Amino acid sequence: MLHVVLEQIRRARAMGLADDLRMERDLVRHCFNTVHLGRRGASSETTEGVRALAVDKDHSPKWNPPRIEDVTPGMVAPFFVSPWPAHAHPLRGLS
DSSP, X not given: OHHHHHHHHXXXXXXXXXXXHHHHHHHHHHHXXXXXXXXXXOOOHXXXXXXXXXXXXXXXXXXSSSSGGGOOHHXXXXXXXXXXXXXXXXXXXXX
């Protein structure tokens, strides 16, 4: 997620508030629903972190990929593709 957050900051610098909030909503969806990322059935990094800290309390998350050095731009890019068409986005009314 560190790479995703860095890209989020870079993109947000050039956005107005409405576009930034729409991007944030898209990211939240992707953080909890991996189907949109092409990872059907895989645990999201968010749910894996919650599992490791709050559910099992083993403090041993099993990240995918296991090392930050293994994150590729191709893994980050899908987070910034909206799961909704513009006319159906939950925040489409913001201006």
